[in-house]
Amino acid sequence: MTSNRLGDWGFMRRIIVMNTKGGCGKTTIATNVASYYASQGYRTALFDYDAQRSSTHWLNLRTEESPEIYGVTAFRRETPGVTRSWQVRVPPETERIVIDTPASMDRHDLMERVRGVDTILIPVLPSPIDTYAAADFIRDLLLVGKLRSDQTRVGIIPNRIRSHTLAFQALKRFLNSLNIPVVAQLQDSQLYVQAADRGMGIHELPEHRARRHRRTWHDLYQWVETGGPAPAR
């Protein structure tokens, strides 16, 4: 067991990645978070609510040597009125549940998905179209009452950023106007694509390759695990 784990054994934490805008990085973040926890020795499950099954495909690419992640293909509609709890769908000692969601979700789906989660991560791409879409999605989250809940923490993750671009500056202005913390900022990098092609997260790549990305991921895990303030921007 590695010694740099955050948090404790025996405590189940549910982290959902969502934004109804397609292609903003939900699967990339969900798979990287799951691979991080698994590689740190947490018993980890990855729920895939997307009929495209991108997370499930990623899981199928993992090798025997990869730290184990328990996959739950969850996109099939549950029987109306019967919502099975997280616990019955994963092995009993599961400590971290990471949930990947599809772009297409109506308000009912949204409400079902966020029930019982501890952390909501919202990836946003730095473009005007994505910024508007994120604003709509955040308004929907507000309507289902999840932004003001004591039990659920919501964090935004600008994704595929190129620091000095106008689009990123515009996204930063928009995010500053919201009362939601920015909990990580992910660079646009082929490393994510290369890792995904091998069923890996970037934490599982050799240290020297992922070095420049580690800081922001560390900030994210620190925020998720300790409930501390969001990293300074």
Ligand SMILES: Nc1ncnc2c1ncn2[C@@H]1O[C@H](COP(=O)(O)OP(=O)(O)OP(=O)(O)O)[C@@H](O)[C@H]1O
């Ligand atoms: N930080 C990044 N750097 C480079 N490429 C990225 C990054 N994040 C995501 N991508 C790429 O962008 C594409 C879309 O990402 P991803 O599949 O994670 O989005 P998504 O929100 O899950 O999409 P969908 O709404 O279709 O489920 C993928 O090809 C992915 O490899």
Ligand SMILES: [Mg+2]
């Ligand atoms: Mg996806």
